Amino acid sequence: MKPLRVPDYADLARSCLAADVAGYLNGGAGAEWTLRANESAYSAIPLRPRVLTDVERCATATTLLGADLAAPIGVAPMAYHRLFHPDGEIGTVRAAGAAGALFVASMFASTDLAEIAAAATGPLWLQLYWLRDRGAVLELVGRAAEAGYGALALTVDTPRVARRYRDLRSGFTLPAHARAVNVDAALMATSHVAEAGTSAIERHSLERFDPRITWADLAWLRERTALPLVLKGILTAEDAELAVRHGVDGIIVSNHGGRQLDGVPATIDALPEVVDAVGGGLPVLVDGGVRTGSDVLKALAVGADTVLVGRPVLWGLAHAGTEGAQDVLQTLREELEEAMALTGRPTLAHLDRSVLGTPNRTPYHH
């Protein structure tokens, strides 16, 4: 089957990946309630089209923190792209560049940070986890600045990696060809020690991630880098207000694709309170469950400035390397453009909450 829609890539990826790798990629935390909610909440929102608005040209181009994007779409930070295809992060960053999309490299990328930067042709950020070893984090930040990364995205929803039952059942661990090559090997060692019935990355996070950090620690990082700082994993108005008060440069509304606290709302449902709390003072990004151009349009209509896409990019990569990842991003951009035309909104500025109908909810099931 030739993939046409983004979800077509999900099946194709599953059929070419080992079961434990597919489980790590597609799985979520706990009962996977939030994982399901992310996608179904988008499907529940009907659209309210306007007609006779001249949609011959619909303009998707935008800017984010001073960088140009062909559309308000980016690649969410995801660890270990080489697990899914030998092209790894070089493939996904090239795909992002070709599609005019933002690329956020994970701290646990399986390709050298400078090599990713050398292959990038578009805006590039680095995601960070706050490790107990602050020196290791700072060293990485210094290398990112030198390599030309444009911003840091600090993930704040992961004091530890959550229980992901698919990974516990498979005894998930990292193979030799997909390791976090940008962090000191000694620090990463336990992330690839197999132990039946456990997840190596969950064990590793308990040892190495720093669960003690608070809002006050952000100043420590800000004093040591001139790069803009974006917080990833905000879900409430209260935390959005604190983020603004602490002078961050952007917010990513995220529940980690349903991989961290199970039971939190779908991100499209959390987005309005964050957008309203921020009040336009900062860029607000969102990720989780975005599978169609209409989903992108809905998030923008609620007030997101840019939408990040996670698993679909890795489905494309797993199936067809760089080309597959690029096709996923290109398809989303084209579908967004079509959704703008068919809802009668020729520019991004025309996308506001009036395009959204009342959600048609069926209750989520645990």
Ligand SMILES: Cc1cc2nc3c(=O)[nH]c(=O)nc-3n(C[C@H](O)[C@H](O)[C@H](O)COP(=O)(O)O)c2cc1C
């Ligand atoms: C395989 C995989 C690895 C991930 N690794 C990271 C990571 O290293 N850092 C991070 O902040 N988020 C990570 N995430 C979460 C994504 O950044 C993003 O929040 C999520 O995938 C968005 O949901 P979606 O996959 O439904 O688009 C990962 C997600 C997946 C699927």
Ligand SMILES: CCCCCCC(=O)C(=O)O
């Ligand atoms: C010890 C490495 C942990 C990597 C976690 C990557 C991630 O965020 C994910 O969701 O998986």
